[in-house]
Amino acid sequence: MRVHHHRNLPGVFAGRGSRIYDRTARTLLRGLYARIADDLVDVLPDGADVLDVGTGPGVLLTELARRRPDLHLVGVDLSADMVSAAQRNLSEFGGRATAQQGDVVDLPFAAGAFDLVVSSFSSHHWDDPAAAVPELARVLRPGGRLYVYDFGFAPFDVITETARSRGVFGSSPVRTSRIRTGVLCPRRCTRQVLTA
Template identity: 30%
Template structure:
């Protein structure tokens, strides 16, 4: 929200985030071209470096082949595919998205990459899973779309097992970020905000790293991660 005083008047301008239904409709509309978008921004390569830094792979290796991963707002599966590329053993992938058409894209893209995922149409604000169900819960460019990102983060942590890790990428302040915000009505989340949210959720080993999204976007995102204490 911004405000400006004009004499005795104060003018307030606020931006309303898109509703879940509006987001689903918009992503349904762009789903057919999303694979090209992912390639243009080199999403799979972009996510690999912060995933390696976060030590998510180490956590999953300790759990073993029964490890379960939830990708919230899975899109075409780029984040899950990036994670799988740095793992040395099998894991079980689950994914949700509000867009039915994006789930079709995720199924196709992940199968092409050799991955099988359990996919559901659902909202990250109300995940259809029991408490403490997953070893890693992650989301790429989802939280900044929502009217209450912290509520979504808490819901992600609800389904995270003790000792498990949460990993999220969000749009940061940049010229490209402004374009994204204008197109999708997203928030630009600062490093300080992201770290504070994770600490407010009583998480440990909080870390973050800028994410480079290819030459046409530059350093337009930040990856955050943390562990749920045992």
């Protein structure tokens, strides 16, 4: 198993950096989030509760809200500035799309609160991906799915091994594949799907 190195860069997602990332995500990376939303939209049950971990400025939630008005969408992020940006970007959807501050290893939600948890290009920032795995499983309903999209160097092996060793996400085999992103850089990313 590859060792996951701490890659959390909180300064990048605060102050001026958060404003730059918000603008970049809503413009240059919008196609990436649209591609991920297209990947998810048909697997979500009617009226699903969805959690986006590491939501940043909430662009993925915006894309999902536009495609499926029946969804209840929640974003969580470590950065207070990113949460503020997400709240601004999601305001057009009223109470069905919200964001709040939180940590992937201590999510502020009840057990079994979500039908699907997604993380897009966030897992490589997690300080302790092994501690995140059981927490992500905890907030999913039985049969719920975790979708992780990230660069190839993200801690996919840590997620898989922790899920196996802790006995979580054992309903179906872990599925890992490469998909096109819809943007020039990165052209492809890794998608990992685990079922609670």
